[in-house]
Amino acid sequence: MKSSEPTAARLGALLCLSLSMLLASLGTSIANIALPTLTVAFEAPFHQVQWIVIAYLVALTLFVVLAGRLGDLFGRARMLLLGLIVFSLASALCGWTPNLWVLIAARAAQGIGAAFLMTLTIALVRETAGGESVGRIMGLLATMSAVGTALGPSLGGLLIGLAGWPFVFFILVPIGLGAAGLAWRFLPSAAPGITSPRTGLSALREKGVIPGMAANLLVANLMMATLIVGPFYLGLGLGFSPVTVGLVMSLGPVISICVGVPSGYLVDFWGASRVLLIGLAGLAAGAFALSALPTVFGVYGYIVAIMILTLGYQTFQSANNTMVMANVPDGTRGAVSGLLGLSRNLGLVCGASVMGAVFSFGAGTSIIEAAAPGAIGNGMQLTFALAGATMVAALWVTRR
Structure with a gap:
């Protein structure tokens, strides 16, 4: 338009x-x-x-x-x-x-x-x-x-x-x-059926699409882990009521709502590649903070870590989506957007399954409901230490 x-x-x-x-x-x-x-x-x-x-x-x-x-x-x-x-x-x-x-x-x-x-x-x-x-x-x-x-x-x-x-x-x-x-x-109309040749893997790699999708998967894996582990830590580890757990868990979406558009302005002002690295660094810092701060400061440490994590997530989302779609030929833009969504969904599935298994392993039991508060804290430490390492890997992938 x-x-x-x-x-x-x-x-x-x-x-x-x-x-x-x-x-x-x-x-x-x-x-x-x-x-x-x-x-x-x-x-x-x-x-x-x-x-x-x-x-x-x-x-x-x-x-x-x-x-x-x-x-x-x-x-x-x-x-x-x-x-x-x-x-x-x-x-x-x-x-x-x-x-x-x-x-x-x-x-x-x-x-x-x-x-x-x-x-x-x-x-x-x-x-x-x-x-x-x-x-x-x-x-x-x-x-x-x-x-x-x-x-x-x-x-x-x-x-x-x-x-x-x-x-x-x-x-x-x-x-x-x-x-x-x-x-x-x-919505702007375009003549259907006019497409460029299919974009091969090597071309996608040159345009930064494959690194962007890989980072997208790893980030979605981390964010799903927070949704899986957070309620157990707050409810069983700290003994909060379901209402209180819901209020604390709503902090992340509220922050996302507030910073989504400002993060987009940051992308337009500084450039997508620079803001992408800032977002991934924030995600890594937030994940490592979730592994360490709650064991020392309880729910206050959890809240601080979630704030850091969410700020990094929204910054990453705006920058990664912009960067991946920036140089894609018009005839393959829809397909690449679909692959971006697929990487996110696969990351969500991975976070629910793999990171859930890591949490159970760290807690020392598959019956989390019966675990002691200390065991739940151990599971949380291991889960987000590993998740922080995946964010470091995402930083490495996107810089290549």
Whole structure:
């Protein structure tokens, strides 16, 4: 979109991208709070009901690369519009579902739509916003993702209490259709089917895409580890109530919301490569702080470490997304954005599995609920010492 076009048109396009990222993030977080209610509503065991979450994440992971490639082939704005329609229809079906298995299938369809949303919003930034403001728009999208993550549980709980669990999904329909209307009206159109040759691994490495994806995976691994280990440390290690644990855990998303756009401005002002190193250094410092400070200062040490970690994370996100997408040929921008999303999702899976196993090993037991507070502290130390080492490795990879 050219700078000579009306400001309202550019704002409409950016609002569409922002709502698309918000929807994909809300779809991930808003359903979790409904799982206990759905267990009762469908009279089903938890191991079946948890597929409501798993189906969404699996579909999202499997389709991110395909969504990007389809965007390159048939037009990214057109495919984002398709994703918004699929997401909205699937959300409506989730609320109207007659049984658990239809709900799970609808959640998988919702995840497919979300794959288009998450991938193509990133791919459309440069042609929508203009090169001079890419960093700050990447920061805005990171902020919207954090808003969705933070808002989902509280909004979902409120809707369940006021109107019932179907409205956890119905609330997404008007937002999705509104974003679809904005996409139809304001997103820049491009002729589909005009693509450059497929980008080989060596070319991707030269453009910094593969190092960026590797760093993205390692960072996502670390951030998922905080979500897995944090509740155990705060609840069992320090003996806090669930309400207090929730309040402390919400600190990270709140910081993310506040610093997303400023970190984008920093990218535009200093350059993506320099800010990327600052972000990774902050992540390394935060991880090592999580390994050391809570054992000395308790919850106050934990809070300080999380603040350092979150500042580094948001700085990294804005810089890495900008740098990876900066020199990608137009015909492969969607596919590369999909690979970036895939690396993040694989990192989340790795953080939940591998780092969870490291935590159990450090605590000396696989039954964490029965572990003594000291054992939980040992597990936390080992987990984040290792995570800090992975951030040092990410610094090395991105400097090469």
